[in-house]
Amino acid sequence: MTAQQSESQTTVSREEAMAPEAPLIRVENLTKVFSTRKSRRGLGLLPNKQTREGFCAVDDVSFQVQQGQTFVIMGLSGSGKSTIIRMVNRLIDATDGSITVGGKDVGAMMPTELRSYRNRTINMVFQHFGLFPHISLVNNVAFGLKVRGIDRETREAKAAEALTLVGLGDRIHAMPDQLSGGMKQRVGLARALATDAEILLMDEPFSALDPLIRKDMQELLIKLQRDFKKTIIFVTHDLNEAMYLGDRIMVMKQGKIVQCGTALELLEAPADPYIEAFVAEVDRSRVITAGMIARRETPSGAPDHESNRGDTPVRVAADIFLHELLPILATGTEQLQVVDEHGLPVGKLTAGEVFSALSPSKGNSNAS
């Protein structure tokens, strides 16, 4: 009881104290070595150094995640991405390095504190959904709240609300095995949303889904993220998905970081042939947003004389993807005014700039 109280107090003070630049999650020199030997006892004949030898799944990885950001860890299987995500909520203990979330060292948490951290601060969505097959959807979603000790009526109401958010409000009493894969993952998402935790860990959540359903789920996540502004660590092996969803992307290979940056940085300057090969496959029109390539301008209220035809530019949102601009450009519009969510101007864009951003083998045309 006292532990829970002190936990909630620190949560409040943390939010107040945190400067906008301070990252919510700070990972430093994280390393995980899995012992290849099954039993560490052995015969006791080998010196200690030998037994430490093993498979290094994560090798000296450091990164930071800002509050409200979607941070994608991308890599092929065996690159250590799932291990990293499990070390962030300590389903796996790190061999070396530190993870600090909101100023607290995750590795040093005592069991009670760790449970409270997992329940209130950080939740997880699993690749194979991880739904309990013997209880209905509403009880699945309410699980985290039940763990917290919230009474049945309140937690079921909350769970039903979360299920409505993901579009399953009419099926709250269905059983998991009555649902398709996409619907199951909606439940997984609802379960993580229901606890109001500020951090979401998503371990290849959409990898087991059909491409069309996957697209739906990605759009759902983006929609939810606009409302909730969670801090997300998202693991995927699909660079298209990584670029579509991620504010920042960390590409991993064999436990090491290959490159870490925004989607545009990865597209513009792939660090090595490994990433170049990935980038070649990416559908740029669904990755680059208007805001990414807009020419920044000083926000002055003065009318714009640059415009060559004198017509007022079409206003488009900064987070709109380039493929959504194509119908607008098809009507002959040349000038675009990019605005942020409050309607304030971010920058300008011409049709030519849009098209050159879409062509893979360009120089740095958008720098203009």
Added chain:
Amino acid sequence: MRLDLGTWFAEVIDWLLANFGWFFDAVSWLVTLLVGQVSGVLIGLHPFLIIGLLATLAAVLTRSLGLTVYTMLAFLLIVSMGLWVESMSSLAVVLVSVVFSLAVGIPLGIWAALNSRVSAVVRPLLDLMQAMPVFVYLIPAVFFFGVGTVPGIAATIVFSIPPAVRLTELGIRNLDHELLEAAAAFGAKRGLTLKDVQLPLAFPSIMAGVNQVIMLALSMVVVAGMVGAGGLGGVVVQGVAQLDTARGFNGGLAVVILAVYLDRVTSGARSFGDVMRSRRIRKEQRAAEKMTAVAAGK
């Protein structure tokens, strides 16, 4: 060099007898009391009433018309063979020993599933208990509890515990790893994970264990007849001793009838949980449909 482990074992038994006699007396008293009560009810009530109850139980748990009819006809056959009292006293012995076996076996199985060290200790012990010829249990059991029903029950319990432990452990250990991760990722304590995730999902496996325990207990009933446990075992042993084929066959047939009944009913009960669950869900869904209909009507 000759290692006479048997002598050592006998010495251990003697030592136990000398120092823990009060314990065995207490167990003996408790078991006699329980068996007396249960068989008192089973024998005291009219056979037709008991048959009706057994048939109802079969109907409710398995929802099978065939088994219900079988129950009525087969138990009437026992009555007509004149083995009703013996059958009911055997049933009482089976029920009491099964309760004891499960009371020890299921918690032990849970413990072994959660703790690998316990599992490592328990497993060879279970192998020993299962592989040892059943008659061997009877010797120390007679030393501890004298001749009669109690040593029979004691030997039955020792013999029938292993499947309860094994299948409970297996059911809990065989769970999808991701489900345990999910429970842990939401901060669930071990106790809650056990109660809300592991045990419900291991339920079919545990029920298979219960079924096995009952069948082993029943198979031990005949052997226990050799130490004077009475019941159907006594009938069979008499048949063997007097080379009375007819009596032996009648006793054996009654054991088979009990065995088939207990097996079908307990394996039916395994799916009973599912039936109840889906019924509850349908009810909830209908309630939800009504609610959404009302909401749409507004």
